[in-house]
Amino acid sequence: MRFDLVVxxxxxxxxxxxxxxxxxxxxxxLVERAELGGTCLNRGCIxxxxxxxxxxxxxxMHAQARLRLLxxxxxxxxxxxxxxxxxxxxxxxxxxxxxLADAGVALLRGQGTVRSAAELEVDTDQGPVAVEFGRxxxxxxxxxxxxxxxxxxxxRVLDSDAALELTRxxxxxxxxxxxxxxxxxxxxxxRLGAAITVVEAQDRLxxxxxxxxxxxxxxxxxxxxWTLHLGGRVKSLRTEGGAALLxxxxxxxxxxxxxxVATGRGPNTAGIGLEAAGVRxxxxxxxxxxxxxxxxxxxxxxxxxxxxxMLAHAAAHQGRYAARHAAGRExxxxxxxxxxxxxxxxxxxxxxxxxVSELLAQGLEPRVxxxxxxxxxxxxxxxxxxxxxKVVWLDGRVAGITAVGHGVAHLVTAATVIVRDGWTREDAQxxxxxxxxxxxxxxxxxxxxxVPARS
Amino acid sequence: MRFDLVVxxxxxxxxxxxxxxxxxxxxxxLVERAELGGTCLNRGCIxxxxxxxxxxxxxxMHAQARLRLLxxxxxxxxxxxxxxxxxxxxxxxxxxxxxLADAGVALLRGQGTVRSAAELEVDTDQGPVAVEFGRxxxxxxxxxxxxxxxxxxxxRVLDSDAALELTRxxxxxxxxxxxxxxxxxxxxxxRLGAAITVVEAQDRLxxxxxxxxxxxxxxxxxxxxWTLHLGGRVKSLRTEGGAALLxxxxxxxxxxxxxxVATGRGPNTAGIGLEAAGVRxxxxxxxxxxxxxxxxxxxxxxxxxxxxxMLAHAAAHQGRYAARHAAGRExxxxxxxxxxxxxxxxxxxxxxxxxVSELLAQGLEPRVxxxxxxxxxxxxxxxxxxxxxKVVWLDGRVAGITAVGHGVAHLVTAATVIVRDGWTREDAQxxxxxxxxxxxxxxxxxxxxxVPARS
Numbered sequence: 012m013r014f015d016l017v018v019x020x021x022x023x024x025x026x027x028x029x030x031x032x033x034x035x036x037x038x039x040x041l042v043e044r045a046e047l048g049g050t051c052l053n054r055g056c057i058x059x060x061x062x063x064x065x066x067x068x069x070x071x072m073h074a075q076a077r078l079r080l081l082x083x084x085x086x087x088x089x090x091x092x093x094x095x096x097x098x099x100x101x102x103x104x105x106x107x108x109x110x111l112a113d114a115g116v117a118l119l120r121g122q123g124t125v126r127s128a129a130e131l132e133v134d135t136d137q138g139p140v141a142v143e144f145g146r147x148x149x150x151x152x153x154x155x156x157x158x159x160x161x162x163x164x165x166x167r168v169l170d171s172d173a174a175l176e177l178t179r180x181x182x183x184x185x186x187x188x189x190x191x192x193x194x195x196x197x198x199x200x201x202r203l204g205a206a207i208t209v210v211e212a213q214d215r216l217x218x219x220x221x222x223x224x225x226x227x228x229x230x231x232x233x234x235x236x237w238t239l240h241l242g243g244r245v246k247s248l249r250t251e252g253g254a255a256l257l258x259x260x261x262x263x264x265x266x267x268x269x270x271x272v273a274t275g276r277g278p279n280t281a282g283i284g285l286e287a288a289g290v291r292x293x294x295x296x297x298x299x300x301x302x303x304x305x306x307x308x309x310x311x312x313x314x315x316x317x318x319x320x321m322l323a324h325a326a327a328h329q330g331r332y333a334a335r336h337a338a339g340r341e342x343x344x345x346x347x348x349x350x351x352x353x354x355x356x357x358x359x360x361x362x363x364x365x366x367v368s369e370l371l372a373q374g375l376e377p378r379v380x381x382x383x384x385x386x387x388x389x390x391x392x393x394x395x396x397x398x399x400x401k402v403v404w405l406d407g408r409v410a411g412i413t414a415v416g417h418g419v420a421h422l423v424t425a426a427t428v429i430v431r432d433g434w435t436r437e438d439a440q441x442x443x444x445x446x447x448x449x450x451x452x453x454x455x456x457x458x459x460x461x462v463p464a465r466s
Numbered sequence: 467m468r469f470d471l472v473v474x475x476x477x478x479x480x481x482x483x484x485x486x487x488x489x490x491x492x493x494x495x496l497v498e499r500a501e502l503g504g505t506c507l508n509r510g511c512i513x514x515x516x517x518x519x520x521x522x523x524x525x526x527m528h529a530q531a532r533l534r535l536l537x538x539x540x541x542x543x544x545x546x547x548x549x550x551x552x553x554x555x556x557x558x559x560x561x562x563x564x565x566l567a568d569a570g571v572a573l574l575r576g577q578g579t580v581r582s583a584a585e586l587e588v589d590t591d592q593g594p595v596a597v598e599f600g601r602x603x604x605x606x607x608x609x610x611x612x613x614x615x616x617x618x619x620x621x622r623v624l625d626s627d628a629a630l631e632l633t634r635x636x637x638x639x640x641x642x643x644x645x646x647x648x649x650x651x652x653x654x655x656x657r658l659g660a661a662i663t664v665v666e667a668q669d670r671l672x673x674x675x676x677x678x679x680x681x682x683x684x685x686x687x688x689x690x691x692w693t694l695h696l697g698g699r700v701k702s703l704r705t706e707g708g709a710a711l712l713x714x715x716x717x718x719x720x721x722x723x724x725x726x727v728a729t730g731r732g733p734n735t736a737g738i739g740l741e742a743a744g745v746r747x748x749x750x751x752x753x754x755x756x757x758x759x760x761x762x763x764x765x766x767x768x769x770x771x772x773x774x775x776m777l778a779h780a781a782a783h784q785g786r787y788a789a790r791h792a793a794g795r796e797x798x799x800x801x802x803x804x805x806x807x808x809x810x811x812x813x814x815x816x817x818x819x820x821x822v823s824e825l826l827a828q829g830l831e832p833r834v835x836x837x838x839x840x841x842x843x844x845x846x847x848x849x850x851x852x853x854x855x856k857v858v859w860l861d862g863r864v865a866g867i868t869a870v871g872h873g874v875a876h877l878v879t880a881a882t883v884i885v886r887d888g889w890t891r892e893d894a895q896x897x898x899x900x901x902x903x904x905x906x907x908x909x910x911x912x913x914x915x916x917v918p919a920r921s
Contacts, residue, residue, distance in 0.1 A: 023901065056902050057843050064847025065535050068526035072540055080520050080546050085527055085538035092535050099846060106841070324901040331895075351900040386561070388512050391554060392519025418876075424905040425879040427897060440786075442882060445806040446478065446779040447511050450879040 012117075013143035014040040016337050017131065018150055019123045019283070022049020024314035024326030025150035026107055031334035033114040040142060041116050042123040042133050047107045048100070049152050050315075051323040054172045057103070058096050059192075062175075062199045063356045065092055069202040070357050074394040087203050090178045125284035128309045146309055146337040147288065149280075149298065150330060153315035156277035161187060161248035167255040168248055168270045171196060181205050181268035185255055187245055188273035189216035191354050194228070196271060198356040201235060208238040208265060210257065215241060217354060221367065224360055224415040227398055231358050240265070248272070278316045285310075302344035304333055311336070320350050349411075349430040351423045358398055359420040364411030364430035367403055367464040378404040378461035384416040387452045393417050400456040403464070408433035409457070422453050429457075467572075468598035469495040471792050472586065473605055474578045474738070477504020479769035479781025480605030481562055486789035488569040495597060496571050497578035497588050502562045503555070504607050505770075506778040509627045512558070513551050514647075517630075517654045518811045520547055524657040525812050529849040542658050545633045580739035583764045601764055601792040602743065604735075604753065605785060608770035611732035616642060616703035622710040623703055623725045626651060636660050636723035640710055642700055643728035644671035646809050649683065651726060653811040656690060663693040663720060665712065670696055672809060676821055679870040682853055686813050695720070703727065733771045740765075757799035759788055766791070775805050804866075804885040806878045813853055814875040819866030819885035822858055822919040832919045833859040837910035839871040844904045848872050855911040858919070863888040864912070877908050884912075 016032045018025040021043035032039040046053050066087055075081040111118055119142065121135035131147065133140045155170035157163060163170040169177075171192050180203035186193040189211030197207045209216070209232070215225035216232070216239070229239060244260040248270055255270035278296050285298065289307035293299045297318035298306045306312040311333040314326030328347050335341035354360040370377040384390035384398040398416015402409055410433070412426040429439075439457035444450055471487045473480040476498035487494040501508050521542055530536040566573055574597065576590035586602065588595045610625040612618060618625040624632075626647050635658035641648040644666030652662045664671070664687070670680035671687070671694070684694060699715040703725055710725035733751050740753065744762035748754045752773035753761045761767040766788040769781030783802050790796035809815040825832040839845035839853040853871015857864055865888070867881040884894075894912035899905055 051901070060843055060902050061847040064844060065530050065849070067848065068523040068530065068536070071523035071526065075520050075523065078546075078550060079543065080550060081523070081540055081542055083538060083540035085536055085540070087536050088534065091533075095533060095535060099843075103843075322901070324898055327901070328898050347898055348896070350898055353900055353903075388515055388554075388558075389519060392516040393522065394520070420900070420903065421873075421876040422879070423900045423903060424877070424897075424908070425883065427900070428880065428883055431897065441803070442879075442886065443779055443783050443802055443805055445808055445875070445878045445882070446506070446777070446782070447515050448808075448875065448878060453879070 012040075012140070014038045014117065015145045016148065016334065017042065017142055017144040017146075018148045019125075019131065020049065020150035020152055021047040021107070022150060022152045022314065022326065023051050023323040024152075024330040025049070025148070026111065026330070027327040028148050028150060028313065028330030028334045029111060029116045030114050031331045032337060033116050035334060035338040035340060037334070037338055039116045040119050041111060042119045042121070042131070042142070044120070044122040047104045050154075052103055053100055054175055056323055057100065058175050059195050059199070060355060061096055061099060062092065063195065065095075066199060066202040070198070071393065078394050080394070089180055089203065093176070093178050123283065125288045128288045128307060131284070144309070146311065148330070148333045148337070149285065149290070149306070149310060149312040149316055150314050150326065151279040151283065151316050153276040153278050153321060155272070156275050157272045158245070158274060161245050161272055161274070163272050164250055167250040167253070167268070168272060170272050174271050183208070183267040183269075185210070185257055185265055185267035185270040186273055187248060187257070187270065188275070189213075189218075189239075189241070190273060190275070191217070193271065193273035194354055195356050196273065197237070201237070206236070206238075206267075208240070208267060210240040210243040210245060210259070210265070212244050213242065217360065220360060220362060221401065221413045223399070223401070224362075224413055227415045228358060228360070231397060276315065276321060278318060280316050303336055304329055304345050320347075322350070322352065325350055349427055351427045353420040353423055355420055357395065358416050359418060361412070361414045361419045361423050361426060363413075363423070363426045364409070365403060365405070366411050366413065370403065370405060370410065371464065375405060377410065377464045379464045380404065380456050380459035380461040382452045382455035382459060384452055386455070387449060388447045389449045390417045390452070400452045402456045402459075402461070404461045407435055412453070412456075414453075418449055421449060425450065425453065467495075467595070469493045469572065470600045471495075471603065471789065472497060472597055472599040472601075473603045474580075474586065475504065475605035475607055475734075475771075476502040476562070477605060477607045477769065477781065478506050478778040479607075479785040480504070480603070481566065481785070482782040483603050483605060483768065483785030483789045484566060484571045485569050486786045487792060488571050490789060490793040490795060492789070492793055494571045495574055496566060497574045497576070497586070497597070499575070499577040502559045505609075507558055508555055509630055511778055512555065513630050514650050514654070515810060516551055516554060517547065518650065520550075521654060521657040525653070526848065533849050535849070544635055544658065548631070548633050578738065580743045583743045583762060586739070599764070601766065603785070603788045603792070604740065604745070604761070604765060604767040604771055605769050605781065606734040606738065606771050608731040608733050608776060610727070611730050612727045613700070613729060616700050616727055616729070618727050619705055622705035622708070622723070623727060625727050629726050638663070638722040638724075640665070640712055640720055640722035640725040641728055642703060642712070642725065643730070644668075644673075644694075644696070645728060645730070646672070648726065648728035649809055650811050651728065652692070656692070661691070661722075663695070663722060665695040665698040665700060665714070665720070667699050668697065672815065675815060675817060676856065676868045677823070678854070678856070679815055679817075679868055682870045683813060683815070686852060731770065731776060733773060735771050758791055759784055759800050775802075777805070777807065780805055804882055806882045808875040808878055810875055812850065813871045814873060816867070816869040816874045816878050816881060818868075818878070818881045819864070820858060820860070821866050821868065825858065825860060825865065826919065830860060832865065833916035834919045835859065835911050835914035835916040837907045837914060839907055841910070842904060842907045843902045845872045845907070855907045857911045857914075857916070859916045862890055867908070867911075869908075873904055876904060880905060880908065
């Protein structure tokens, strides 16, 4: 069989690519060896957000209880939550399958292996099937990775895939890696009563964020009694005596009922024959792509597999571009505009556009305007007044926005538009900002007289 | 004493007007007889949002408990909440006072009475003071009103001012008026255990909203066991035998521990000498203003007192315009662009721009694109999947957006920008929408193939 466009991998990038391609009139197939929806739906953002959303009230109650406005207790039934997760994900997978079918995309179930620049083989239940393509879009995503000496053993040392399947919360959880996955899952298990310890090799949490954002996250983690080992380098992590045992290079040992290794993710690019199509793998195994997301004349690689931005919405955006490019509807190089990044839970973070450190490194002279959430009535009402919104200005226009604190991820779409369109101060003043909203903190940060940024 | 600009009333409209005027170099005074911050801060949006924010976890827990994912109970200490409210409001009033002082605005405390088109008298603690002005900006706001036969008596029949001061929640609460105030306070007292009954004279709740929005609010109220009397006309409401007793014109009687009259608000325009400056009061006592918000050559009237849009952010926007106009910096008629309206709590509503019914009435042919929240993972995770986002299109551009459901007020700034800028479908596709967010429901509504609107 032959298709104009074949997508390898049914995660958010692959599905959006296939739907767009079919909508543009290309004969399209999507190859998926396991579950539709990829990591995001099945073992990533969606289950994590379900868990955080369902237990939001636990965090919110504790925040109010600290002010003695409320009292009470909430028990979370993790088994029931897992069951609900299963139902939700099954429903979503079914919806994706129906969407693909309605759009006329052929769904080929089985492991796909690239044979040449024009053909791949799909190992279906009915045996191997040869599939020819005009354009192949590789959207095979990523998987959790670990450094040597701390590989998950499936006993007391888990990766995020396994942690998301737990039906009983540990009394104590040791998290290696203070990034998005570690922070979000740490918050969830803390709400279930787990004592949390985080070991992060760098000297701050979420080290790619604005330094003040990292500092605020750390302050709030400490307020919730988390133990932080920043700059802590792991020598070994293993199951011993029915518990997780971690040894730091400093010689200190840490123990917990369970450990979660959340040190990063690596691309699923090995063992699927990409070489046969002329694809080259670079550092960390990510496929090397050109300005059109092409890794070879007939092969595009999108999403986590190219490592440009390991986010579901980045993959989806690249997927739609790859379809339009394959259909000849798009000649310009891929450009995504400002890419929003969030960490969910409490506190949340938001980042879009260029950050102070990046601009200073380029010899530019950014200015910043900041609004503290302490002055915002919505943050106050949620007893969560720690945090801020920071606007980064360059030549009188907004170049970036970052924020940390209660619910700031809600500002993401407005912030993305403001950065993309490079608002001036006057643009911000011209808009009517609804009152009282968290959004007013963004308005205040836009209105604050910006000062020269130092670091 | 004489000032270029004198503001009468220290609510959000008056304060923003005074700050803008001072920033533009006008000598400025602000006259306030009672508390800075006006209704919004002291007896309106801010205390209501504090109460709703603080008890959000009660609602959230019940939503999850219905799915049997959680169990527990939460007790709210209303006395402690009132104390916290007092502290918060006092802090905010102090902050406003400091802001005015820092800006060089003279704060005159006392009742102001207009004497002529160039002078008012302020009845201060030290006796009456004559104040001359070049421009007077009247920002006296509004107060709760009631129809004859249902006036609050301060015993068992209360207005919203009194309801916001309660230190003990009633076991049952009868609310007359199914608008913003009734719905928001009803939600709060329901979370404290009150059985809620709403009597609304029109045939739906929040009758100015899109009809489907009203229907969804009603469905969700019923799910929470509220009793609704839509199209219920009140004959009388009074305290009798230590309880509130309401008689409908139909003859039916309703009783409750307390009643809240939330039938609307009227302007504070009587008895302050506005006639002496040539101001004319129109229907309902609202001051009549021209396209420049002028009610007389030297007098502007802004905010609730002119009744154009009884919202704090509308008043503030008008106040800043009035200052710029007085300073000669603005010659064009007042234009606010699309004005966002929200109802907070759960469910929330959002409305900005033009609605279907309005466009149909003008003989236009709007189209609508809708996304159900049931398909949104964030709404799902909050066990609050009822509701939708609806985009109203006119000639290929977004003319309005409305929504109802979990947290939809969070979409307000993005929606305001999209309506103001009249986005096309392509504009919506070009943006990277963060995943997973509630905002994606807005994206889906923008992407949905719009269909002709019928009603």
